Amino acid sequence: MTGTDVGILGAGPAGMAAAIRAHEAGARIIVMDDNPGAGGQIWRGGERTQTSSQARQWLRRFQGIEQFTLANCRVVSAEANPLKLLVETGAGAEEIVARSLILATGAREIFLPFPGWTLPGVMGVGGLQAMAKSGLPIEGKTIVVAGSGPLLLAVAAYLKGHGAEVKLIAEQAPRSALTRFGVKLLRTPGKLAQAASLQLSLLGIPYLQSCWIERAEGDGHLEAVVMRRDGKTWTVACDYAAVAYGLYPNAEMAALLGCRMSGAVVAVDELQRTSIENIYCAGECTGIGGVDLSIVEGEIAGYAATGNLHRARKLSGRRKRAQAFADALNTAFALRAELKQLPRADTFVCRCEDVTFARLQSVRSFRVAKLHTRCGMGPCQGRVCGPAADFLFGWRTESVRPPVFPARLGTLITKQSEEEEITASQ
Amino acid sequence: MPDTVEISVNGRTMRVPAGTSVASAVFAAGLTQFRTSVSGEPRAPLCGMGICFECRVTIDNQPHCRSCQIPVQPGMRISTT
Numbered sequence: 001m002t003g004t005d006v007g008i009l010g011a012g013p014a015g016m017a018a019a020i021r022a023h024e025a026g027a028r029i030i031v032m033d034d035n036p037g038a039g040g041q042i043w044r045g046g047e048r049t050q051t052s053s054q055a056r057q058w059l060r061r062f063q064g065i066e067q068f069t070l071a072n073c074r075v076v077s078a079e080a081n082p083l084k085l086l087v088e089t090g091a092g093a094e095e096i097v098a099r100s101l102i103l104a105t106g107a108r109e110i111f112l113p114f115p116g117w118t119l120p121g122v123m124g125v126g127g128l129q130a131m132a133k134s135g136l137p138i139e140g141k142t143i144v145v146a147g148s149g150p151l152l153l154a155v156a157a158y159l160k161g162h163g164a165e166v167k168l169i170a171e172q173a174p175r176s177a178l179t180r181f182g183v184k185l186l187r188t189p190g191k192l193a194q195a196a197s198l199q200l201s202l203l204g205i206p207y208l209q210s211c212w213i214e215r216a217e218g219d220g221h222l223e224a225v226v227m228r229r230d231g232k233t234w235t236v237a238c239d240y241a242a243v244a245y246g247l248y249p250n251a252e253m254a255a256l257l258g259c260r261m262s263g264a265v266v267a268v269d270e271l272q273r274t275s276i277e278n279i280y281c282a283g284e285c286t287g288i289g290g291v292d293l294s295i296v297e298g299e300i301a302g303y304a305a306t307g308n309l310h311r312a313r314k315l316s317g318r319r320k321r322a323q324a325f326a327d328a329l330n331t332a333f334a335l336r337a338e339l340k341q342l343p344r345a346d347t348f349v350c351r352c353e354d355v356t357f358a359r360l361q362s363v364r365s366f367r368v369a370k371l372h373t374r375c376g377m378g379p380c381q382g383r384v385c386g387p388a389a390d391f392l393f394g395w396r397t398e399s400v401r402p403p404v405f406p407a408r409l410g411t412l413i414t415k416q417s418e419e420e421e422i423t424a425s426q
Numbered sequence: 427m428p429d430t431v432e433i434s435v436n437g438r439t440m441r442v443p444a445g446t447s448v449a450s451a452v453f454a455a456g457l458t459q460f461r462t463s464v465s466g467e468p469r470a471p472l473c474g475m476g477i478c479f480e481c482r483v484t485i486d487n488q489p490h491c492r493s494c495q496i497p498v499q500p501g502m503r504i505s506t507t
Binding site: 034035036041072108109111118119120121122123124126127128129130131134135136137220221351352353354378379380383384406 | 442443445446447449450451453454458459460463464465467468469470471472473474475476477478479480482490494495496497
């Protein structure tokens, strides 16, 4: 068992900012992350590979503070009172007891089922970029980027910059919504410059709005996608399709701890406090808002968790501005209802247990779907089909139970034996 | 740290740049199928970030390893379904 002042779950922008601010108060910190290194998904690959100065600066500051990082680890269960985490690492398992906990668990991509989406070669948008950053050869590969959100543009630019041939970008949102969003961008000059530089490097890639992938085709792996726009369909041959419909908060750990939720996101107050004492939440798990909002929320949580309330409150203006940008973004890229028509009767919605759309149409809630079809009962534990079922049927995944990640038996036995030791010594 | 790492994928020895994930190494070996789904479909990574479990392979005799989250190590033996 290891004790610490502040336990931080997630070493993305929010988690790193929280660690840096908590460290200012002299707190002992343990940061836990599933990935091999810090940076989260947006700043994956370490300081040297980052093109933004903001990323390099935060990664350098994070490496510079005294903290203990558990990389490549999974928190498989947690208890709120007292705060206790069971963590599985490559080598074994460990129990961590913390005085306060900051959840900065980020978000995952929303994958909506369409015919052929299970073919090898169909990946997420951030997913394909993460693979490329970790060595997937993409030079000379033909790629279609589709789905929704500003990430499509950033990833298409990245792929093109690394020698891929991006055939087109398909954005489901209509042009009118993006134009309104563009007007709002004018109020945040930093974002505008970012958008403009993206546009420049995108020269030569068609960016189609009100357009999406209707189905993917191939024998054993992806060979082509069928696009739809304005009632017309056409086929585009490609090696990879990068498809994702925005982001969904990773709120499982907060739900397990019993924190109050607000829809799919973790409810927090102006100091990033959840409904449970000494548990804070920052970044995308409190609502999808992008990197600037994640950083300022992380800083507030880091200050608040170490009793530095004055400093935490001074950041409220910055958080408000970042939130306004996030709200405009979420309105512009709202998902259209037509996407609910994409799955056919035999399209799998749950990829772990191969549960078809038709089988889910015959039940009325995620709970019943779990009991009767095994939807969401596989190793991803509903992380992929849950957000899809939320969009398609309006289902919430409801209860979360430990282990929240598939765990080795040895890990669970570690917990058991420590509890037995305690009982024996009493 | 050496620039490249020697690994084997389905018995075939190959060298990949250090820091490559096991998932990317499997793709680099020319394979497209990582695992077989419960109904017999070929599957490969979807999320690229440890969420979806589609990238599971066997590494050094340990099954169900999420290949997208694990960097290659010298001598690693990787096998797909």
